[in-house]
Amino acid sequence: MTKKFTYSVVAPIYNEIGIVDEFCKRITDVMDSTGEEWELVLVDDGSSDGSTERIRELASVNKNIRPVIFARNFGHQIAVTAGLDYARGEAVTIIDADLQDPPEVILDLIEKWREGYQVVFAVRAEREGESWFKKFTASLFYRIIFRITDVKIPLDTGDFRLLDRKVVDVMNSMRERHRFLRGMSAWIGFKQVGVEYKRAARFAGETKYPFNKMLKLALNAVTGFSYFPLQVASYFGFASAGLAIIAIPVVAILRMTGTQFFGGQATTLIAVLFLGGVQLISLGILGEYIGRLYDEAKGRPLYIVSEAPEDE
Template identity: 40%
Template sequence: MKKLISICVPMYNESENIDAFYKQLTTTIKPLTQKYDFEFLFINDGSLDDSVNKVKALAQVDSSVKLLDLSRNYGKEVAMAAGFDYCQGDAVITMDADLQHPPKVILEMVEHWEAGYLDVYGKRNERKGESFIKKKMSEMYYKLLIKFSKVEVLPGVGDYRLLDRVCIDSIIRIKETQRYTKGLYMWIGFRKKEVHFDAEERFAGETKWKFMDLLKLGIDGLTSNTTFPLKIAGILGGILSVSSILYMVYILISTLIYGTSVPGYPTLVTLILLLGGFQLISLGIMGEYLGKIFHETKNRPLYFVQEYTGETIELEKIQVPQRFAKTESV
């Protein structure tokens, strides 16, 4: 009996790319079909265009194409978690539908999986179509994350990877709702192998990742992998407190020796603004961590599904385990 490889493709408004992506993907993996069966699981993350209909049309001619239609837009991290829950393969490949992840790399990934590696990840050599500023900001962010994270972080590595079933089952057991999947890949461990590729430009359409989305993802990465920002706030608070005491002693001694001096208002205002700004920054850092705790304690399902492989999901059929709202077998 052939082993099954699932290819999970989160999508949001990718109607222009789906046909070209499917054609290139199926052509590339054709040599592997003698040894493996394939499942193509498209996870629709609340698309507003014709993406769902495009996938359904493919499913009409190819029974290995499946659609997992989430009830709304939850974000890519949740969409990938949904894909992990529903995929059935002995190995799972996650990739984008915009062809920035070249399908030809899959052949090399499968080779390493056959050699015994459980997590074969793609590492970008070049990022075509990205601005110089965006590349430099990304480099700076990864340097910061690598320096302070307790878990190893790999720069230039995203979600394009092959995961063995043991890795998928391990990630499914992680029940947190505030997810940073790139950190989870490293946290679970297992034998890893990198393959290099050049990230292509999008086949069609515009990127869905705006500056604020990337900023949020970056903050999630920092607050999910390390508590260092809280330590920084404490360290700076201690330094400012000691400096304030020393300055107070200096003012006291100066007053006793030279008498009261009226000048000093600019210094006083500057110190007040400095301390006030630091306090607000510290509260903001603590607020990020408290916000994550708040969302986790709600214990809500991670997502809801309204359709899976053509069958509409009725609310009464939904089972609600600890982490997600998953349907009965369909």
């Protein structure tokens, strides 16, 4: 029979050999202070810097640590998904291992959960140790997603949040491949509240979310929760058709009056390039959605585990 825990903490690990010891220590200090049973699910996402071996060593001396080892790298969102699959707690906290999200904030999330909230998300009031470009692009990302997606995702929130067991069970039933977990938890509903905190600088190592990965995450968010790109293609089509309808009588009148304002090949070339560009953009947008349908149709597992703990 599966043992029940009050709290689970899920943390994806990818090449964090310089951080994992301090992270586990701080998580242990925080969770022991609750006086409740807890577990730390560390999902190794195909690390190649020795993090995998270190996770095994930490688990051998700390019974609260449960390692889940991937067969290869599957990505951050999939690693978190695996952690949710293996978590056994009544309240499950998702947190990154880089210590930018202070483990001590988990106690604030737990307090709100005890008040009856089922999704408690951490809101970044301040961000230390990040460049102006990172802050600007992150702020722009959150606001664009908020504006164009069908689900209202809270601003300035990442995956750092606490989920009630009911919420976790619903999310575990949602098996789409291109995942945007903060959007999924917002879409589910339930009683939700935010807790502000100060985001710290990275403890060690380098960010695992450079600009290209943030862009991919944004694309997953938009295509997973909005038809806006398809609507933009339609708007371009209607705008082009409207211009053509207006241009036809204008050009006819100018030609009849002998005006050569639209003479030569330049105008024709510009019109062809514009319409060709609109068509290619529209095809690209359709391709993104069709590609995601193709991935879902293949029905492959979200991840492959080489090692996982047995339920007690």
